[in-house]
Amino acid sequence: MNEQATTGRQVLLQGNEAMVEGALAAGCTFFAGYPITPATEISEVMSVKLPAVGGTFIQMEDEIASMGAIIGASLAGAKSMTATSGPGFSLMQENLGFACVAEVPCVVVNVMRGGPSTGLPTNVSQGDVMQARWGTHGDHPIIVLAVSSTKDCFDITVKAFNLAEKYRTPVIILSDEVVGHTREKINLPHPGEIEVIDRIRPNMPPEWYVPYEDNSRGVPPMGIFGDGYRYHVTGLIHDVRGFPTQRPDEIVPFLNRIHRKISQHFFDILMVEEELAEDAEILVVAYGSVARSAKRAVREARQRGVKAGLLQLITLWPFPRQILEPYLRKVKAVLVPELNMGQVSREVKRINQGVTRVETINRIDGNLITPEEILVRLIKM
Amino acid sequence: MAEVTKLIHKYLRHDKKFPHVWCPGCGNGIVLGALIRAIDRLGYEKDDIVLVSGIGCSGRLPVYVDFNTLHTTHGRALTFATGVKLANPKLHVIVIMGDGDATAIGGNHFIHAARRNLNLTAIIINNNIYGMTGGQYSPTTPYGALATTAVYRNIEHAFSIAELAVTAGAAMVARGTVYHANMLDKLIEKAILKRGFSVVEVVSNCHTQYGRRNKLGGAVQMLQWQKDHAVRVEKAAEMPEEELADKFTVGVLVDRDLPIYTEEYKKIREAARAKMAAMR
Ligand SMILES: Cc1ncc(C[n+]2csc(CCOP(=O)(O)OP(=O)(O)O)c2C)c(N)n1
Ligand code: SF4
Numbered sequence: 001m002n003e004q005a006t007t008g009r010q011v012l013l014q015g016n017e018a019m020v021e022g023a024l025a026a027g028c029t030f031f032a033g034y035p036i037t038p039a040t041e042i043s044e045v046m047s048v049k050l051p052a053v054g055g056t057f058i059q060m061e062d063e064i065a066s067m068g069a070i071i072g073a074s075l076a077g078a079k080s081m082t083a084t085s086g087p088g089f090s091l092m093q094e095n096l097g098f099a100c101v102a103e104v105p106c107v108v109v110n111v112m113r114g115g116p117s118t119g120l121p122t123n124v125s126q127g128d129v130m131q132a133r134w135g136t137h138g139d140h141p142i143i144v145l146a147v148s149s150t151k152d153c154f155d156i157t158v159k160a161f162n163l164a165e166k167y168r169t170p171v172i173i174l175s176d177e178v179v180g181h182t183r184e185k186i187n188l189p190h191p192g193e194i195e196v197i198d199r200i201r202p203n204m205p206p207e208w209y210v211p212y213e214d215n216s217r218g219v220p221p222m223g224i225f226g227d228g229y230r231y232h233v234t235g236l237i238h239d240v241r242g243f244p245t246q247r248p249d250e251i252v253p254f255l256n257r258i259h260r261k262i263s264q265h266f267f268d269i270l271m272v273e274e275e276l277a278e279d280a281e282i283l284v285v286a287y288g289s290v291a292r293s294a295k296r297a298v299r300e301a302r303q304r305g306v307k308a309g310l311l312q313l314i315t316l317w318p319f320p321r322q323i324l325e326p327y328l329r330k331v332k333a334v335l336v337p338e339l340n341m342g343q344v345s346r347e348v349k350r351i352n353q354g355v356t357r358v359e360t361i362n363r364i365d366g367n368l369i370t371p372e373e374i375l376v377r378l379i380k381m
Numbered sequence: 382m383a384e385v386t387k388l389i390h391k392y393l394r395h396d397k398k399f400p401h402v403w404c405p406g407c408g409n410g411i412v413l414g415a416l417i418r419a420i421d422r423l424g425y426e427k428d429d430i431v432l433v434s435g436i437g438c439s440g441r442l443p444v445y446v447d448f449n450t451l452h453t454t455h456g457r458a459l460t461f462a463t464g465v466k467l468a469n470p471k472l473h474v475i476v477i478m479g480d481g482d483a484t485a486i487g488g489n490h491f492i493h494a495a496r497r498n499l500n501l502t503a504i505i506i507n508n509n510i511y512g513m514t515g516g517q518y519s520p521t522t523p524y525g526a527l528a529t530t531a532v533y534r535n536i537e538h539a540f541s542i543a544e545l546a547v548t549a550g551a552a553m554v555a556r557g558t559v560y561h562a563n564m565l566d567k568l569i570e571k572a573i574l575k576r577g578f579s580v581v582e583v584v585s586n587c588h589t590q591y592g593r594r595n596k597l598g599g600a601v602q603m604l605q606w607q608k609d610h611a612v613r614v615e616k617a618a619e620m621p622e623e624e625l626a627d628k629f630t631v632g633v634l635v636d637r638d639l640p641i642y643t644e645e646y647k648k649i650r651e652a653a654r655a656k657m658a659a660m661r
């Protein structure tokens with residue numbers, strides 16, 4: 001995570017508002033969205049701030065349209081973003097897959113609320129971890145980041161844009177109702193203090209440009225509409241020129257490349273925070289707002305002589321397996337508290353393969369897991 | 382070189398996978414020809430044109446031409462086009478859709494794009510059927526017609542695409558046919574030039590999936606039908622209603638000046654800047 005600058009401007013912001021600040025700092029110039037609790041403030045603040053910096057905000061007719069619009073804008077050179085919650089996130093899935101296959105950078109925020117369906121519109125949840133990974137059809141690569149604080153909402157949104165640009169991929173940010181609506185004081189760094197990454201553009205003569213050609217990074221340079229590199233963009237599986245193909249010898253390398261461009265850069269994409277984890281006997285694995293409760297619980301457990309530690313996941317997908325595995329061999333038990341019926345814990349158990357004991361706390365009543373709940377369990381464990 | 386050969390050399394992607402996917406005699410090729418002639422007359426740079434399409438036989442049209450081409454998802458072409466245009470208003474953004482694409486799955490986007498009035502050109506190839514998926518009924522399949530999902534007969538009532546666009550607020554709406562190919566390229570040219578959201582509904586033929594099943598003959602007979610049933614808007618205005626019963630109008634249905642979204646948005650930017658400056 002970015003080190004927070006100390007020289008910046010101190011402000012009191014909601015998580016949702018901080019996301020807008022992060023997006024603008026990262027160079028976002030286009031936002032399309034459709035109102036939905038608890039993400040609406042992101043649209044509202046975008047509609048105020050984007051035009052002031054020369055960008056464009058548009059409220060589309062639904063989330064399908066919002067997703068389409070941000071892809072179109074990105075292809076025409078803008079850094080683009082949308083924000084929604086569960087029901088809208090479901091509607092975005094088809095076009096999200098398009099962005100994966102056509103390799104269009106963009107950022108999709110899902111401020112999670114209780115589901116399924118209309119669910120619990122004003123309550124917190126972490127029910128969309130698996131949808132974020134597998135929501136669109138077919139095997140596809142994706143990057144999913146989780147935020148746990150107002151500061152994260154700024155920093156991780158900048159990161160999300162950077163990763164999207166660097167790897168030509170949609171990046172999903174999972175926030176939740178508590179993070180989105182909690183007001184906290186943060187330092188907004190000055191523009192020059194933030195690392196901002198832009199997509200690599202082609203610089204060869206246009207007639208040499210092969211838009212989907214593999215290279216050592218697995219990420220081809222991206223021509224944008226109007227810059228002279230005319231090419232074809234499609235959701236069909238395509239050859240290196242961008243044209244639809246049904247040839248096995250073109251299909252397989254393409255699908256392998258778009259997966260490899262993420263897996264090959266795993267350690268660049270991977271973000272976790274460790275708190276008292278090094279010598280921990282019980283490891284709490286948490287993310288999002290629950291990680292806040294977990295942090296406090298772990299500290300208090302230490303005061304009571306329980307050697308607990310926290311592994312906070314910021315990158316949820318690709319799953320930080322390489323970080324988790326050494327812990328699994330070291331600790332006596334793992335505790336995964338989350339606001340769903342066991343989505344990240346399922347992945348932890350899958351990786352664990354019975355090496356250590358994995359326990360869970362699952363809360364689905366629309367309320368946050370408290371530090372006390374985690375502490376009580378840690379003491380029992 | 383013959384004029385048409387020059388156009389072929391200039392605009393088609395030779396390195397691409399010709400032959401194309403369409404059936405011999407399909408109206409899609411005529412629409413592509415009309416579009417190329419219109420663009421050539423306008424003299425736009427190929428770099429400045431973005432051709433966007435949805436999914437269907439019609440949706441395959443952009444892949445053959447040497448513009449910036451974007452083949453999107455079924456029904457959503459206008460949403461992608463909206464993003465492209467807003468991100469770079471200097472680009473000429475032209476959207477190709479099928480009847481199912483534009484008015485069934487994409488119906489909501491279509492009416493809202495018309496209402497919003499971005500400077501986009503929408504060309505809808507209306508062949509009264511879902512061609513690509515093999516002949517299921519669409520929102521423009523006539524009442525009583527046959528389709529693979531209406532083997533007993535279609536009991537739904539058809540949209541008039543052009544009239545829908547007029548009502549939804551499009552700045553310019555025209556209807557042409559693939560039979561009237563010369564009129565078609567003029568309508569398309571006018572639509573591209575129109576500042577605001579313009580729609581050209583193209584009455585086309587899918588003899589393979591619609592004509593055959595409904596005993597309307599092959600491509601030639603279906604084009605003949607278009608010739609026999611099309612009436613120019615100006616002429617229709619002077620004809621009694623009874624005579625127009627089995628006819629449809631071709632030409633420009635509406636051409637009006639409306640505020641353009643991107644122009645309006647410039648003013649929003651100014652207002653936002655002023656507000657931010659005042660707060661500082
Ligand atoms: C979301 C989605 N639903 C269904 C389809 C399948 N599908 C492909 S083309 C098509 C119909 C196309 O009909 P139309 O828009 O009239 O185009 P035409 O083929 O007649 O040109 C359908 C239903 C799809 N590709 N995506
Ligand atoms: S199925 Fe119909 S619309 Fe499709 S290519 Fe053949 S004739 Fe044209």
Ligand SMILES: [Mg+2]
Pocket residue numbers: 437479480481506507508509510511512519
């Ligand atoms: Mg059709």
